[in-house]
Amino acid sequence: MSQSTLVYDIRNSRYLNITGRCTLRCQFCPKHNGSKQVHEYQLDLDHQPTAQELIPLLGDVSQFDEYVFCGYGEPTLNLATLIAVASEIKRLGGQVRVNTDGLGNLFHRRNILPELAPVVDALSISLNADNETAYVQHCQPKLKDSYAAVRAFIRQAPNYINKVQVSAIEGLEGVNIERCRDFVESANAEFKHRHLGIVG
Ligand code: SF4
Numbered sequence: 001m002s003q004s005t006l007v008y009d010i011r012n013s014r015y016l017n018i019t020g021r022c023t024l025r026c027q028f029c030p031k032h033n034g035s036k037q038v039h040e041y042q043l044d045l046d047h048q049p050t051a052q053e054l055i056p057l058l059g060d061v062s063q064f065d066e067y068v069f070c071g072y073g074e075p076t077l078n079l080a081t082l083i084a085v086a087s088e089i090k091r092l093g094g095q096v097r098v099n100t101d102g103l104g105n106l107f108h109r110r111n112i113l114p115e116l117a118p119v120v121d122a123l124s125i126s127l128n129a130d131n132e133t134a135y136v137q138h139c140q141p142k143l144k145d146s147y148a149a150v151r152a153f154i155r156q157a158p159n160y161i162n163k164v165q166v167s168a169i170e171g172l173e174g175v176n177i178e179r180c181r182d183f184v185e186s187a188n189a190e191f192k193h194r195h196l197g198i199v200g
Pocket of ligand 1: 022023024025026028029030031071072073074101126
Protein backbone atom coordinates (compact mmCIF):
# COMPACT_ATOMS: atom_id res chain seq x y z
CA MET A 1 0.00 0.00 0.00
CA SER A 2 1.26 3.45 -0.83
CA GLN A 3 1.92 5.97 1.92
CA SER A 4 -0.88 8.32 2.89
CA THR A 5 -0.80 11.65 1.12
CA LEU A 6 -1.22 14.40 3.69
CA VAL A 7 -0.62 17.33 1.36
CA TYR A 8 -0.98 17.65 -2.39
CA ASP A 9 -0.99 20.52 -4.83
CA ILE A 10 -3.62 21.39 -7.39
CA ARG A 11 -2.85 24.39 -9.55
CA ASN A 12 -1.44 27.01 -7.19
CA SER A 13 -3.02 25.74 -4.00
CA ARG A 14 -1.78 23.28 -1.41
CA TYR A 15 -4.44 20.81 -0.21
CA LEU A 16 -4.34 19.34 3.27
CA ASN A 17 -5.84 15.91 3.83
CA ILE A 18 -6.53 15.78 7.58
CA THR A 19 -9.10 13.03 7.99
CA GLY A 20 -10.66 10.11 6.17
CA ARG A 21 -13.79 10.25 8.34
CA CYS A 22 -17.12 11.59 7.25
CA THR A 23 -20.70 11.33 8.51
CA LEU A 24 -22.04 11.32 4.97
CA ARG A 25 -21.82 8.57 2.38
CA CYS A 26 -22.38 10.59 -0.75
CA GLN A 27 -23.18 8.39 -3.69
CA PHE A 28 -21.04 10.61 -5.90
CA CYS A 29 -18.07 10.63 -3.51
CA PRO A 30 -15.19 8.97 -5.34
CA LYS A 31 -14.28 7.05 -2.18
CA HIS A 32 -17.47 5.03 -2.55
CA ASN A 33 -16.77 4.41 -6.18
CA GLY A 34 -13.63 2.34 -5.86
CA SER A 35 -11.19 5.23 -6.06
CA LYS A 36 -9.40 7.24 -3.46
CA GLN A 37 -7.50 9.29 -5.92
CA VAL A 38 -7.99 12.94 -6.76
CA HIS A 39 -5.88 13.76 -9.78
CA GLU A 40 -2.80 11.55 -9.20
CA TYR A 41 -2.95 11.64 -5.40
CA GLN A 42 -3.76 8.70 -3.16
CA LEU A 43 -5.82 10.04 -0.26
CA ASP A 44 -6.44 6.96 1.82
CA LEU A 45 -5.45 7.73 5.42
CA ASP A 46 -4.50 5.08 7.94
CA HIS A 47 -4.72 7.51 10.88
CA GLN A 48 -5.92 11.00 11.85
CA PRO A 49 -2.93 13.26 11.24
CA THR A 50 -1.85 15.69 13.93
CA ALA A 51 -0.81 19.33 13.56
CA GLN A 52 2.77 18.30 14.38
CA GLU A 53 2.79 16.05 11.31
CA LEU A 54 1.20 18.59 9.02
CA ILE A 55 2.93 21.86 9.91
CA PRO A 56 6.34 20.75 8.55
CA LEU A 57 4.59 19.95 5.24
CA LEU A 58 3.19 23.44 4.69
CA GLY A 59 6.20 24.55 2.67
CA ASP A 60 6.81 28.17 1.72
CA VAL A 61 3.50 29.91 2.40
CA SER A 62 4.31 32.72 -0.03
CA GLN A 63 4.36 30.19 -2.90
CA PHE A 64 0.67 29.23 -2.63
CA ASP A 65 -2.51 31.17 -3.38
CA GLU A 66 -4.24 29.33 -0.57
CA TYR A 67 -4.23 26.26 1.64
CA VAL A 68 -7.33 24.12 1.30
CA PHE A 69 -8.50 21.68 3.98
CA CYS A 70 -10.07 19.00 1.85
CA GLY A 71 -9.42 15.36 0.99
CA TYR A 72 -11.69 12.34 1.32
CA GLY A 73 -13.12 13.12 4.68
CA GLU A 74 -14.76 15.99 6.51
CA PRO A 75 -12.04 18.31 7.90
CA THR A 76 -14.17 19.57 10.81
CA LEU A 77 -14.17 16.03 12.23
CA ASN A 78 -10.48 16.56 13.02
CA LEU A 79 -11.16 20.01 14.45
CA ALA A 80 -8.20 20.40 16.79
CA THR A 81 -5.77 19.66 13.95
CA LEU A 82 -7.68 21.91 11.57
CA ILE A 83 -7.56 24.88 13.93
CA ALA A 84 -3.93 24.38 14.93
CA VAL A 85 -2.71 24.07 11.34
CA ALA A 86 -4.89 26.93 10.08
CA SER A 87 -3.56 29.14 12.91
CA GLU A 88 -0.03 28.41 11.80
CA ILE A 89 -0.85 29.21 8.16
CA LYS A 90 -2.39 32.54 9.23
CA ARG A 91 0.62 33.29 11.43
CA LEU A 92 2.85 32.76 8.38
CA GLY A 93 0.66 35.06 6.28
CA GLY A 94 -1.19 32.48 4.16
CA GLN A 95 -4.82 32.13 3.08
CA VAL A 96 -7.02 29.33 4.43
CA ARG A 97 -10.03 27.67 2.82
CA VAL A 98 -12.03 24.80 4.33
CA ASN A 99 -14.12 22.51 2.16
CA THR A 100 -16.88 21.20 4.40
CA ASP A 101 -20.17 19.34 4.38
CA GLY A 102 -21.51 21.96 6.81
CA LEU A 103 -22.23 19.40 9.52
CA GLY A 104 -19.53 20.46 11.98
CA ASN A 105 -21.99 22.13 14.36
CA LEU A 106 -24.26 19.09 14.38
CA PHE A 107 -21.36 16.71 14.98
CA HIS A 108 -19.71 18.76 17.74
CA ARG A 109 -23.05 19.83 19.29
CA ARG A 110 -21.94 23.46 19.42
CA ASN A 111 -21.37 26.34 17.08
CA ILE A 112 -17.80 25.90 15.80
CA LEU A 113 -17.93 28.99 13.57
CA PRO A 114 -16.51 31.34 16.26
CA GLU A 115 -13.53 28.95 16.52
CA LEU A 116 -13.03 28.89 12.75
CA ALA A 117 -13.52 32.63 12.22
CA PRO A 118 -10.07 33.85 13.36
CA VAL A 119 -8.17 31.33 11.21
CA VAL A 120 -10.34 30.65 8.15
CA ASP A 121 -10.65 33.08 5.23
CA ALA A 122 -13.04 31.07 3.08
CA LEU A 123 -15.51 28.22 3.43
CA SER A 124 -16.76 26.00 0.62
CA ILE A 125 -19.87 24.21 1.84
CA SER A 126 -21.62 21.36 0.03
CA LEU A 127 -25.40 21.83 0.12
CA ASN A 128 -26.00 19.21 -2.57
CA ALA A 129 -29.81 19.38 -2.57
CA ASP A 130 -32.71 21.79 -2.25
CA ASN A 131 -34.83 19.25 -0.35
CA GLU A 132 -34.32 16.66 2.36
CA THR A 133 -35.51 13.66 0.36
CA ALA A 134 -32.90 14.18 -2.35
CA TYR A 135 -30.22 14.99 0.25
CA VAL A 136 -30.89 11.73 2.11
CA GLN A 137 -30.94 9.80 -1.15
CA HIS A 138 -27.64 11.16 -2.45
CA CYS A 139 -25.67 11.82 0.76
CA GLN A 140 -27.00 9.10 3.10
CA PRO A 141 -26.30 11.00 6.33
CA LYS A 142 -25.48 8.95 9.42
CA LEU A 143 -26.56 11.76 11.77
CA LYS A 144 -30.21 12.60 12.25
CA ASP A 145 -31.38 16.00 10.98
CA SER A 146 -28.28 16.52 8.85
CA TYR A 147 -30.16 18.36 6.13
CA ALA A 148 -31.62 20.93 8.53
CA ALA A 149 -28.16 21.26 10.08
CA VAL A 150 -26.36 22.04 6.83
CA ARG A 151 -28.98 24.68 5.98
CA ALA A 152 -28.63 26.27 9.42
CA PHE A 153 -24.83 26.24 9.05
CA ILE A 154 -25.07 27.98 5.68
CA ARG A 155 -27.32 30.70 7.15
CA GLN A 156 -24.89 31.30 10.02
CA ALA A 157 -21.55 31.02 8.22
CA PRO A 158 -21.55 34.45 6.50
CA ASN A 159 -21.84 36.10 9.92
CA TYR A 160 -18.42 34.71 10.81
CA ILE A 161 -16.43 34.03 7.64
CA ASN A 162 -15.61 36.56 4.93
CA LYS A 163 -16.05 34.38 1.90
CA VAL A 164 -18.66 31.63 1.93
CA GLN A 165 -19.25 29.60 -1.19
CA VAL A 166 -21.94 26.92 -1.31
CA SER A 167 -22.19 24.28 -3.99
CA ALA A 168 -24.72 21.94 -5.49
CA ILE A 169 -24.17 19.48 -8.31
CA GLU A 170 -25.93 19.57 -11.63
CA GLY A 171 -27.25 16.19 -12.68
CA LEU A 172 -28.34 14.63 -9.37
CA GLU A 173 -31.81 13.15 -9.54
CA GLY A 174 -34.47 15.14 -7.65
CA VAL A 175 -32.27 18.22 -7.15
CA ASN A 176 -33.41 21.61 -8.37
CA ILE A 177 -30.24 23.64 -8.90
CA GLU A 178 -32.07 26.97 -9.12
CA ARG A 179 -33.74 26.39 -5.76
CA CYS A 180 -30.33 25.65 -4.28
CA ARG A 181 -29.06 28.91 -5.74
CA ASP A 182 -32.01 30.90 -4.32
CA PHE A 183 -31.46 29.51 -0.84
CA VAL A 184 -27.71 30.16 -0.92
CA GLU A 185 -28.11 33.72 -2.16
CA SER A 186 -30.80 34.44 0.43
CA ALA A 187 -28.22 33.42 3.07
CA ASN A 188 -25.77 36.01 1.62
CA ALA A 189 -23.41 33.35 0.37
CA GLU A 190 -22.06 32.75 -3.12
CA PHE A 191 -23.50 29.88 -5.15
CA LYS A 192 -21.16 27.50 -6.95
CA HIS A 193 -22.74 25.34 -9.62
CA ARG A 194 -20.77 22.09 -9.92
CA HIS A 195 -20.95 19.29 -12.43
CA LEU A 196 -21.07 15.57 -11.64
CA GLY A 197 -17.74 13.74 -11.88
CA ILE A 198 -15.42 16.72 -11.32
CA VAL A 199 -13.67 16.80 -7.94
CA GLY A 200 -11.11 19.32 -6.67
S1 SF4 B 1 -19.06 14.84 2.25
FE1 SF4 B 1 -17.32 14.66 0.84
S2 SF4 B 1 -16.00 13.08 1.77
FE2 SF4 B 1 -18.00 12.92 2.77
S3 SF4 B 1 -19.04 11.30 1.61
FE3 SF4 B 1 -19.64 13.30 0.76
S4 SF4 B 1 -18.24 13.68 -0.98
FE4 SF4 B 1 -17.34 12.03 0.31
